[in-house]
Amino acid sequence: MIQKVRFILKNPKSKTRTAIYMLFAWGYRDEKGRYKPLKYPTGQSINPKAWDGQRTTGPYSAHINNELDKVKTEAVSIFLSLRDDDLTPAILKSELDIKLGRVEAKAVPVRKNEYVSEYIDKYIADIVSGDRMTFKDPTKKFAPGTIRNFKSFRSKFNDYVVESGKHYTFRDIDIVFYRHFSAWLKKLHTTNSTGKTIKQLKMLMQAAFDDDVHTNLNFKKKWFKVVSELVDTIYLDEHEIELLHNYNTSGGHEKARDMFMVGYHTAQRISDWYKINDQNIKTTVNGVPVIKIRQQKTGTQVSIPFIDPRLIALLENYNYQLPKISKDKVNRYIKIVCKKAGISSEKAIKVTSHTARRSACTNMYNARIPIGKIMKISGHKTESEFKKYIRVTDDEVTEDLSTHPFYTRE
Structure with a gap:
């Protein structure tokens, strides 16, 4: 959307002074499709003999030209700030009147709670x-x-x-x-x-x-944007998870490692780790043991298979009462444990408590567990949200499906 600004005379053939108008165009068309620039009175006038088509050359020309530049500058500034918000000539005129002090802002009393x-x-x-x-x-x-x-x-x-x-x-x-x-x-x-x-x-x-x-x-309005960017998130693959599981924590930080592993085996956020106890372990109608919790962040109830011997051993080790450890300590200590367990320093320094959940979701996806079933455990609401979470593109999903027996007919 490009703006064009020019000045015109109200009566170019006048024998005396005539008003100067600004024409401000940016391609706006009204509801009937008619081209509608803003025709705005600059407050200046000139004898047509002293007008060269855009500027005045007669007496007081410097003052008049400066005033025209001021009107143009303010109009362009308003246009640039509002151009994405269904700007109309009427809105531009109203804003320009305020900027140039042609209308007086009314004092409005502040109401309760308006601060x-x-x-x-x-x-x-x-x-x-x-x-x-x-x-x-x-x-x-x-x-x-x-x-x-x-x-x-x-x-x-x-x-x-x-x-x-x-x-x-x-x-x-x-x-x-x-x-x-x-x-x-x-x-x-x-x-x-x-x-x-x-x-x-x-x-x-x-x-x-x-x-x-x-x-x-x-x-x-469109300019009131919520900015965001993709961050360099990482996950630990099954081999790296096994390194963590087998690492001897006699040197310290056992609780941080164990709680991280609980987060991995359940695919839950740290805010839900401490809800896991013997009271939350249920059995399905078919006799499958599961952990049932309601997620703190979303209020979503999830059901997590409780059959991995590593998770069972972890809970039994703490008599189903997981130790309390702050998020800050988990984030600090898990980096140390990862590095000592054999995970690259470059990767270890990026590991946080949330890496446990992302690693679980990503490894389940890589194991070809259907996205819909993973979401039942993780609590994600939409497939697009889940794919963004594990950084999987639509093309990658399609490529993965292309090897499925349904398509290969093997």
């Missing part, structure tokens, strides 16, 4: 108490992990408030705020962490909008 920080406090208090339920299911409380995420968002937002020296209302959340806040976040956090924070801001703005706290819909 973002105040609303965040109330929002978190409501989801903790259960007075506010989840967006998708009005009968379901927010998971502890989600509450922690919103508290983390509050901390980051309040830090930004202090650094910027401004107490923001929802009306202040515009493209300038978005750009400054995003840039500030990127200086301190990863791209994905920045995107997660922006996503939470969008969720809060939607909630506040639904609560009639504000009418600002900037959070729905």
Whole structure:
């Protein structure tokens, strides 16, 4: 979408001064398909004799040309910031009037909870108490992990408030705020962490909008993006898992290794590892022992086969009461154990508690267990979500299927 700007005279044949208009075109067409540029009064006038087609050459030409440049610069700036948001000539004119000070902004009193920080406090208090339920299911409380995420968002937002020296209302959340806040976040956090924070801001703005706290819909515009990038995630193959399993932990860090292995054999997040005990071990109607838990993050109930002798031995070793160890310690110690067990240093340094879950899902897929069945264990909701999780493309799935007897007819 390329903009074209030119200036025209209201009456080029006038014998006296005539108004100068700006024509701003970017290919916009109305609902009837008619080409509609913006024709905007610049507030300047000139005798046609002193006009060369785009600039004035007569008396006071420097002042008039500077004013024309100002109008053009502001128009281009507004266009660049709003061009992805169904921009119309009427919207561009309205924004330009404000920028050039031709309309006076009305002072609007701040309503209760319209300050973002105040609303965040109330929002978190409501989801903790259960007075506010989840967006998708009005009968379901927010998971502890989600509450922690919103508290983390509050901390980051309040830090930004202090650094910027401004107490923001929802009306202040515009493209300038978005750009400054995003840039500030990127200086301190990863791209994905920045995107997660922006996503939470969008969720809060939607909630506040639904609560009639504000009418600002900037959070729905295309420029209000949730940025993300694919990170260099790794998984441990079956051979590397066996190295970990057989490693003698007499030198220390046994709990970190054992809990990582529990995470691998169950394909669960660390937040669900400690739910695994003898009370969660059930038997199916056909006599198959399984572990049944409800995932903390999603609330999804999963059923995990409890037949791997390595997992059984781990639970029996702790009398079905797994040891408590923090996520930070698992992440720190498992790198040491991986390296000592014979896994390359380059790979070992990237291993975290979550590598256990991703390794399980990836190895099950490589073992040609159908994706749908793996998802029943892992709790992933969609196949596309699962394939993105293990970094598998559609072409790789198709190539794998091409060797299946159904296609080869062997």
